[in-house]
Each structure stands twice: as C-alpha cells, then as structure tokens.
Amino acid sequence: MSTGAAWSQGMIEAEVQRRKQLPQQSVERRAIISKCYKPKHPEVYTLQDSFLAPEFLEIERFCTSPGADLQGLLSYLESFSDKRIYRLPVFTEQFCQALLDELENFEHSDMPKGRPNTMNNYGVLLSELGMDERLLTPLRERLRPLTALLYPELGGACLDSHRAFAVKYALHQDLDLSSHYDNAEVTLNVSLGKEFTEGNLYFGEFNEVEHVWGRGLLHRGGQIHGALPIASGERWNLIVWMRASAVRNRLCPMCRRKPELVPAEGFGDGFTEPPQGEEQPETVSVCALG
Numbered sequence: 603m604s605t606g607a608a609w610s611q612g613m614i615e616a617e618v619q620r621r622k623q624l625p626q627q628s629v630e631r632r633a634i635i636s637k638c639y640k641p642k643h644p645e646v647y648t649l650q651d652s653f654l655a656p657e658f659l660e661i662e663r664f665c666t667s668p669g670a671d672l673q674g675l676l677s678y679l680e681s682f683s684d685k686r687i688y689r690l691p692v693f694t695e696q697f698c699q700a701l702l703d704e705l706e707n708f709e710h711s712d713m714p715k716g717r718p719n720t721m722n723n724y725g726v727l728l729s730e731l732g733m734d735e736r737l738l739t740p741l742r743e744r745l746r747p748l749t750a751l752l753y754p755e756l757g758g759a760c761l762d763s764h765r766a767f768a769v770k771y772a773l774h775q776d777l778d779l780s781s782h783y784d785n786a787e788v789t790l791n792v793s794l795g796k797e798f799t800e801g802n803l804y805f806g807e808f809n810e811v812e813h814v815w816g817r818g819l820l821h822r823g824g825q826i827h828g829a830l831p832i833a834s835g836e837r838w839n840l841i842v843w844m845r846a847s848a849v850r851n852r853l854c855p856m857c858r859r860k861p862e863l864v865p866a867e868g869f870g871d872g873f874t875e876p877p878q879g880e881e882q883p884e885t886v887s888v889c890a891l892g
C-alpha cells in the first residue's frame with residue numbers, strides 16, 4: 603500500500619510470502635480473542651444512534667429523504683480543496699471516550715495483536731476484536747447514502763465490505779505516516795482523541811487537514827495522503843477502508859489490473875460480493891497480484 607522506496611526482487615518475494623500468511627494468522631488471533639478477551643465496554647461493540655453525533659443523524663436524514671442531492675449534502679459538510687475531501691461530525695464525545703478506553707484496555711491486555719499495516723506499529727485491527735459485525739458493518743451501511751452522493755463512480759452506493767483499524771501516534775512510538783494510498787475505494791478517518799498537537803493529515807503537496815475530535819474525514823482511497831508528526835500528546839483515529847466489490851472486481855486498485863482472485867477469510871480484500879444480512883462471508887477474495 604505504500605508508494606515508498608525501490609524494492610529488490612528478494613524483498614518483494616519475502617513480502618508476498620509474509621502477506622500470504624496474514625489471513626490465517628488473523629483468524630487464529632480472532633479465535634483466541636473471542637474466547638479469552640473480556641471487553642471493558644461491551645456496549646461499544648453494537649452501533650447505537652446514541653453513539654452518533656446529532657449532526658450526523660441530521661445528515662443521514664437528509665440523505666435518505668426524497669430529492670436528496672449532492673448540492674444539498676455539501677451544505678452540511680466541510681470541503682477541502684477540489685479533491686473531494688470532506689469533514690463531518692460522526693461520533694459523540696462519550697462514545698469516542700468509551701471506544702478509546704476499550705481499545706486501550708485491549709492494548710494493555712496480553713491478547714495477540716495484529717497491526718493494521720506495514721506502516722503502523724501501534725493500533726489495532728478491529729475485525730480481530732470482533733467489531734465488524736455489529737459496529738463497523740452497520741456504520742458503513744449508514745454511511746452509504748452519503749457516499750452514494752459523494753463518490754458515485756467509486757461505488758459509493760455499493761460499498762459492501764471494509765477493513766477497519768485504529769491507528770495510534772505518540773511520542774516515542776509512531777509519530778507520523780508516510781505518503782500512501784489506501785486499499786479502499788473510499789476511506790473514513792475519524793479522530794477519537796486524545797489530546798495532541800500537530801499531526802495533520804496531508805493530501806498532495808499543499809492541502810493539510812486538521813483532525814477534529816469526533817469528526818470524520820471522507821476521502822477517495824486512491825488519493826495520496828499521509829500524516830504529519832504529532833508534536834505532543836497521543837492521537838488515536840478510527841480508519842475504515844471501505845470497498846466496493848463491483849468496482850474492484852473490474853480493476854484492482856493496488857495493481858491496476860484485472861484481479862486474479864484467490865480465496866480468503868472474512869472480507870478478504872473486498873473483491874467478491876459478501877452475502878447480505880448478518881451472515882459473515884465464508885470465503886471472499888484477495889487479489890494475488892496486488
């Protein structure tokens with residue numbers, strides 16, 4: 603996912619091998635966590651209206667009303683540059699605090715932890731914590747009326763899976779994140795706190811966007827971005843890489859080719875359409891080339 607430096611053939615092969623083992627390792631961690639981890643705030647695992655900012659509920663009402671259009675939606679959002687980067691209130695303060703407390707409780711536990719990606723050494727893969735089914739899938743589904751208007755050509759109306767994780771930045775841990783694009787059609791990035799200075803998100807050369815606590819940024823996954831170093835404190839964000847199988851099945855966003863699919867666990871990389879409803883998909887697919 604990084605746009606980073608040159609890789610030798612040997613390094614690429616080692617990385618391919620490492621990535622092939624990730625899904626099975628993740629399934630194993632998930633099994634241990636669901637058996638042994640005792641959540642501190644079990645309520646945060648199930649999305650409730652009371653978690654959502656009143657302004658979010660208003661935007662949702664607008665987007666699901668007859669005649670909702672892009673122009674109308676934009677009047678509720680903060681827009682940054684012409685890159686279709688938007689900020690909107692998502693969560694209440696109370697929910698951010700409870701979720702953060704849950705994530706820290708998990709972090710301090712002796713449970714096995716899968717890190718979000720090669721660029722984050724801290725933070726948590728939320729599928730392994732068991733947050734997909736009742737928290738993140740419903741959140742993605744409730745965002746769909748918005749993303750349908752904002753990103754129609756990226757499958758905004760049919761975002762049907764996701765990869766969600768929390769990132770953490772602190773002095774003496776990760777401070778920043780280098781420039782990259784996400785393995786996602788559309789990304790939601792919500793600031794959960796805590797207190798911090800600096801650490802803006804940047805897009806391209808000139809566009810810096812501040813993280814505002816409780817608010818989410820929506821951007822195209824393919825938009826190059828990174829995070830500037832924090833100067834003090836601790837920054838936690840919820841990142842949801844949302845995928846549309848209908849779009850990526852035509853063209854893998856990572857290798858820019860027609861995907862060659864291999865079976866995977868869980869949502870995989872979001873290629874095959876997952877079954878509708880409560881059920882978790884048995885096998886969906888990852889692109890072997892990407």
Ligand SMILES: O=C(O)CCC(=O)C(=O)O
Nearest residue numbers: 769779784803829839841
């Ligand atoms: O640190 C952030 O806010 C951005 C994180 C990010 O872009 C990512 O994890 O893909």
Ligand SMILES: [Fe+2]
Nearest residue numbers: 782783784827
């Ligand atoms: Fe990103």
